[in-house]
Amino acid sequence: MRKSILSALLALSVSGVLQAAETDPQVVETITRQLMKVDARIPVESVVKAQMPGLYEVVLGTGEVLYADEQGEYFMLGQLYRLGDKEGFVNLTEEKLKAKRQALIAGVAAADRISFRPEGEVKATIAVFTDVDCPYCRKLHQEVPALNEMGIQVDYLAFPRGGQRSGAYAKMQSVWCAEPGQRAADMSTVKNGGSVEPRDCESPVMEQFELGQKVGVTGTPALVFPDGSLVPGYVPAGRLAQMLGIASE
Structure with missing residues (x-):
């Protein structure tokens, strides 16, 4: 709620x-x-x-x-x-929020994201607020290879739903505190139910958790599209591609 x-x-x-x-x-x-x-x-x-x-x-x-x-x-x-003759109902509040979300997400440094990039052309990038213990976050992660194949980059941001005292926080802290080249592999390991070396550092995990609250995240996964739209919950890869205007198989 x-x-x-x-x-x-x-x-x-x-x-x-x-x-x-x-x-x-x-x-x-x-x-x-x-x-x-x-x-x-x-x-x-x-x-x-x-x-x-x-x-x-x-x-x-x-x-x-x-x-x-x-x-x-x-x-x-x-x-x-606002009701227009041509465009019909336009949600002015959502337009304002979309612009605000775009600005907030743009403010996250690339080094603080855990990115899964396509090998070829990047056609779209989505920011995903995730909790590594969330079942639907894990289900979405299984779709990441398919998303990458369609040219969609997935940038993970941390959102441990239970906050700093949760088990998910400790796992995500370990992932974000790994060497940059190791983080994606560790993310996959944890999301697949495995464990990684416990680590501690000055990470952006809680900062991103607070950012998620400002963006309007109330559960995970929560996806922020390039236009600032907030899409809550798991969405299959093919449907995501359609929503992003990318033809799916």
Whole structure:
């Protein structure tokens, strides 16, 4: 189940940075002050005019998007759509989130990802938040060779569902702390039920876990497509290729 917005916010210890270049600073201050009445640690990342007149789009550091009136008296948590004559319903909230996910994933260094690359042309790259003990993550991993054959690169990011005290975290720490050239092989070993040498280092495992929460990951596997779309759960290789616009067998 998706965490409620309040429980997610209460888990945070710092406030985000306000980015309010696109709207009246007084409105930003008013809306932010109103949210602070709920909890002073609410991380307001930006407040800008929404595409719907009279509404303001409020992006939180948790990845949540709210809509508020100018006085910060009314708030709406949900999807905002625009109806166009040609395109029909357009999910404006999802478009905003897709752009945010793209930026967050782009910020992950290549050295911090465990990548399974095609031998030939890379036609698309998906980022996969994974837990090595997750059955459906293991099932998806069995599809990686087929994905590579179709030109799809798989970049793994860590998301130990039980957090830092879980057994999955210890395994993933060992994988990410291996030498760069060994990590992919160790990932496959662990996902196939084997064990690797215990290792400890200053790894990006928990940083990626927190990133996943900001992206909106609530379970594994969770796939982020090049356009920023978030696809939860296991999807067969052929279907993934179709969703990416790549013809499958």
